[in-house]
Amino acid sequence: MDYNLERFRSAQQNYYQTALQEIKAGQKRSHWMWFIFPQIAGLGYSETARYYAIRDMDEAKAYMEDDMLGQNLVEISEALLETESSDAQEVMGWPDNLKLKSSMTLFALAKPECEVFQKVLDKFFHGEPDQKTVEILHDSSAIVYEQKVIGKRKDSSAMSNTVKIRNLILGEGIPKICVPVMGKERRKIACSARNAMEQGPDMIEWRVDYLDNIEDTENICDILRELRSCLGDTPLLATFRTKQEGGEKEISPEAYAHMYHVILKSNLADAIDAELYFDSETVSALIETAHRYGKKVILSSHDFQKTPPREELVNRLEKMQELGGDIAKVAVMPQSSADVLMLLAATEEARRKLQIPVITMSMGATGAVSRMLGEISGSALTFGMAGQASAPGQIPVEDLRGILQKIHFYSTK
Numbered sequence: 001m002d003y004n005l006e007r008f009r010s011a012q013q014n015y016y017q018t019a020l021q022e023i024k025a026g027q028k029r030s031h032w033m034w035f036i037f038p039q040i041a042g043l044g045y046s047e048t049a050r051y052y053a054i055r056d057m058d059e060a061k062a063y064m065e066d067d068m069l070g071q072n073l074v075e076i077s078e079a080l081l082e083t084e085s086s087d088a089q090e091v092m093g094w095p096d097n098l099k100l101k102s103s104m105t106l107f108a109l110a111k112p113e114c115e116v117f118q119k120v121l122d123k124f125f126h127g128e129p130d131q132k133t134v135e136i137l138h139d140s141s142a143i144v145y146e147q148k149v150i151g152k153r154k155d156s157s158a159m160s161n162t163v164k165i166r167n168l169i170l171g172e173g174i175p176k177i178c179v180p181v182m183g184k185e186r187r188k189i190a191c192s193a194r195n196a197m198e199q200g201p202d203m204i205e206w207r208v209d210y211l212d213n214i215e216d217t218e219n220i221c222d223i224l225r226e227l228r229s230c231l232g233d234t235p236l237l238a239t240f241r242t243k244q245e246g247g248e249k250e251i252s253p254e255a256y257a258h259m260y261h262v263i264l265k266s267n268l269a270d271a272i273d274a275e276l277y278f279d280s281e282t283v284s285a286l287i288e289t290a291h292r293y294g295k296k297v298i299l300s301s302h303d304f305q306k307t308p309p310r311e312e313l314v315n316r317l318e319k320m321q322e323l324g325g326d327i328a329k330v331a332v333m334p335q336s337s338a339d340v341l342m343l344l345a346a347t348e349e350a351r352r353k354l355q356i357p358v359i360t361m362s363m364g365a366t367g368a369v370s371r372m373l374g375e376i377s378g379s380a381l382t383f384g385m386a387g388q389a390s391a392p393g394q395i396p397v398e399d400l401r402g403i404l405q406k407i408h409f410y411s412t413k
């Protein structure tokens with residue numbers, strides 16, 4: 001079987017020595033993770049991650065049999081055993097600490113007689129393997145997994161366009177109602193959440209970008225704990241909407257990644273919103289991390305000025321699915337009623353073409369009707385307000401619920 005190991009050999013010719021020197025100096029500094037510590041297919045969604053993914057156990061074995069690749073992996077893994085720090089995040093950075101764990105798990109299983117890989121797991125991860133890698137390898141081959149996880153999305157007949165978050169099923173029946181809660185500080189957020197919960201929403205969105213100090217990660221965890229106890233089993237979506245897409249604050253890719261990592265690690269939110277057009281490496285890594293934590297990702301795109309053409313809207317939603325999003329969302333601003341109808345038509349088309357749930361809305365008063373028509377257009381969820389709106393055109397939850405129920409009643413009679 002030809003596994004095209006040449007892709008690793010040529011990349012390593014240019015980067016291996018740099019990588020080794022960085023590890024010897026105690027810290028990874030540049031970008032080479034994919035082809036120096038490859039991982040099994042099904043974990044990474046970026047183009048680069050997919051290109052360098054190892055297809056199955058046989059490819060991992062062939063990798064180890066290759067003189068150059070096998071020796072380099074052993075050598076750099078041995079260098080890891082020499083680092084002073086045994087904190088994987090300190091040495092590799094995030095999310096490469098997670099990738100190191102999956103790579104070492106893969107090669108420890110592919111070549112158990114080579115003890116260095118297990119030793120790296122012992123030193124950095126208390127000897128624990130990466131569970132996702134083990135699961136993937138337990139299937140007869142990684143290809144089967146790829147077909148199950150990614151490929152099946154291409155086979156629309158095999159999928160039902162639904163996603164389950166806690167006990168909520170998105171993508172069937174009456175569109176679900178999500179209520180955003182906002183506030184600059186903890187007390188205001190908790191108050192806003194209690195108020196929202198009185199309306200019996202299907203989901204709560206915490207708009208993290210409204211928070212005064214997003215660097216204070218302890219505060220973020222305290223707020224999440226408070227929200228969790230207020231929400232009971234209602235799913236919690238955490239969203240940082242960037243200024244470019246209509247949110248409250250600008251944020252660097254590093255801070256965005258760090259904030260979401262804190263949220264995912266806390267295990268208190270059920271899903272995160274990541275913007276399709278934010279830094280692509282950061283977003284791919286976030287999707288991967290969220291999935292490792294068993295959380296869902298809504299990939300989103302917002303245009304507060306206009307409504308792009310139908311084809312572009314559908315393409316955007318398709319791209320979100322391709323990147324590994326669990327749910328695809330676009331919010332756009334209409335300049336006319338025709339724009340609203342176009343958004344609805346694009347939603348209907350995407351709903352047919354995609355294998356994940358789609359959420360769309362046309363904002364402002366002109367677009368308000370789009371927030372009620374999800375059952376017809378195929379939009380799985382709609383944002384309703386309880387008090388303060390987080391975007392123009394949102395309808396109070398009480399009204400929204402009544403309208404959604406009536407539409408359901410008369411369209412399924």
Ligand SMILES: O=C1C[C@@](O)(C(=O)O)C[C@@H](O)[C@@H]1O
Pocket residue numbers: 180205207239241273300329331361363383390391392394
């Ligand atoms: O993405 C969205 C949709 C939204 O912008 C709306 O138009 O309802 C409201 C936001 O809070 C949410 O994150």
